[in-house]
Amino acid sequence: MKTNNPQGRNIAVAIGAYIIIKSVLNMIIGGGLSISSLLIAVGGALALFSGMQFVNLVVAGILFIVAVVHLPANISNFGSNWIYLLEGIADIVCAVLLVTKDDIKAHFTNQWTEVSDIFK
Numbered sequence: 001m002k003t004n005n006p007q008g009r010n011i012a013v014a015i016g017a018y019i020i021i022k023s024v025l026n027m028i029i030g031g032g033l034s035i036s037s038l039l040i041a042v043g044g045a046l047a048l049f050s051g052m053q054f055v056n057l058v059v060a061g062i063l064f065i066v067a068v069v070h071l072p073a074n075i076s077n078f079g080s081n082w083i084y085l086l087e088g089i090a091d092i093v094c095a096v097l098l099v100t101k102d103d104i105k106a107h108f109t110n111q112w113t114e115v116s117d118i119f120k
Contacts, residue, residue, distance in 0.1 A: 008107030016045030060098035067091035
């Protein structure tokens, strides 16, 4: 895979792994099997691995929106939803890292015209 910053790639891959683990944990805690949310999580992780330009912004936006939408319910039901509140905080931290950390931004420099070169 072409990347300009291996450290940024490693952090992006770690965030992708977090997204997958979060999805699996939510399936276990929620008591239901949600293949669609797992597929979305895997897609997000693969997108972060790709290093394609602006993908970090898209994934960060999704993480941030999901955290903010669920934040009021997680705060109001803190006693029973504390794990979800922690998850929301982790989502916001990951989103901020994807947008602000220079190493991560340097990883997302692959041009969309070079799609065939992503995994070289």
